[in-house]
Amino acid sequence: MKHSNPRQHDKPTGADKSKPVHSAWLRCAHWLNAIAVVLLVTSGWRIYNATGFLGFTIPREITLGGWLGGALQWHFAAMWLLMANGLLYLLINLLSGRLRRQFFPIAPRQLLLDMGAALRGKLSHADPRHYNSVQRLAYVFVMLDSVLLVLSGLVLWKSVQFPLLRELLGGYEGARRVHFFAMAGLCAFVVVHVVMVALVPRTLLAMLRGR
Numbered sequence: 001m002k003h004s005n006p007r008q009h010d011k012p013t014g015a016d017k018s019k020p021v022h023s024a025w026l027r028c029a030h031w032l033n034a035i036a037v038v039l040l041v042t043s044g045w046r047i048y049n050a051t052g053f054l055g056f057t058i059p060r061e062i063t064l065g066g067w068l069g070g071a072l073q074w075h076f077a078a079m080w081l082l083m084a085n086g087l088l089y090l091l092i093n094l095l096s097g098r099l100r101r102q103f104f105p106i107a108p109r110q111l112l113l114d115m116g117a118a119l120r121g122k123l124s125h126a127d128p129r130h131y132n133s134v135q136r137l138a139y140v141f142v143m144l145d146s147v148l149l150v151l152s153g154l155v156l157w158k159s160v161q162f163p164l165l166r167e168l169l170g171g172y173e174g175a176r177r178v179h180f181f182a183m184a185g186l187c188a189f190v191v192v193h194v195v196m197v198a199l200v201p202r203t204l205l206a207m208l209r210g211r
Contacts, residue, residue: 021129021206029089030207032081037186039064039078044183046071053176079153086146103136111137121199142189145182152179 022030046063048054050071065071093099111133118134131139155166155175169175197204 020210022210024210025092027207027210029085029092032085033089036078036082036085037190039074040082041183041187043071043074043078047075048180053173054180076157079150082146083150086150090143102131103140106133106136106140138189138192142186145185145189149179149182149186152176152182155179 042062042064045058046060046065047068049057049060049063050068063071065074090099093102114133151165152169152175154162155169155172156179159166159172159175166172166175169178
């Protein structure tokens with residue numbers, strides 16, 4: 001099977017150039033998710049500091065809430081925003097077929113080629129409408145990771161009401177660790193995402209303006 005050159009992914013045609021890179025609903029969902037994630041992570045760090053169950057603390061200056069009660073209020077408010085926005089995002093992607101078209105397939109060989117090109121700084125971004133294999137894997141990971149965050153968060157919030165889910169996650173303490181490390185995975189994604197945007201600034205303009 002012939003594989004495409006990772007430096008020449010999906011070059012836009014004349015007709016494609018006239019179409020929006022990102023639709024309005026996608027841009028709104030992206031920025032609402034970004035706000036929710038910042039609020040959840042910084043308030044979550046403050047909640048974590050109340051116990052420090054992993055043996056270290058996070059600098060107070062980068063946490064949100066001021067005290068445990070305040071952090072919990074911020075966390076729950078952002079939780080509803082993430083859940084509502086995330087569910088709407090997934091529904092639109094599923095019903096429109098965008099999930100299948102945009103994020104699949106993720107061919108192992110093409111993924112290795114794209115990862116190699118990315119590490120050499122030669123991965124093409126000719127047309128931001130189409131994702132390369134590295135982007136596909138990253139976005140699928142963050143979607144699954146967000147689901148895990150929500151499920152483990154439900155156990156921490158309403159442990160008695162979700163006994164089966166609690167047991168599947170290894171009890172309350174297990175769910176707490178799953179929640180923390182899922183949050184760490186989300187933070188890692190954000191860091192890589194921001195670095196990639198810094199390397200290709202026009203992707204930020206496309207997410208702001210749509211074109």
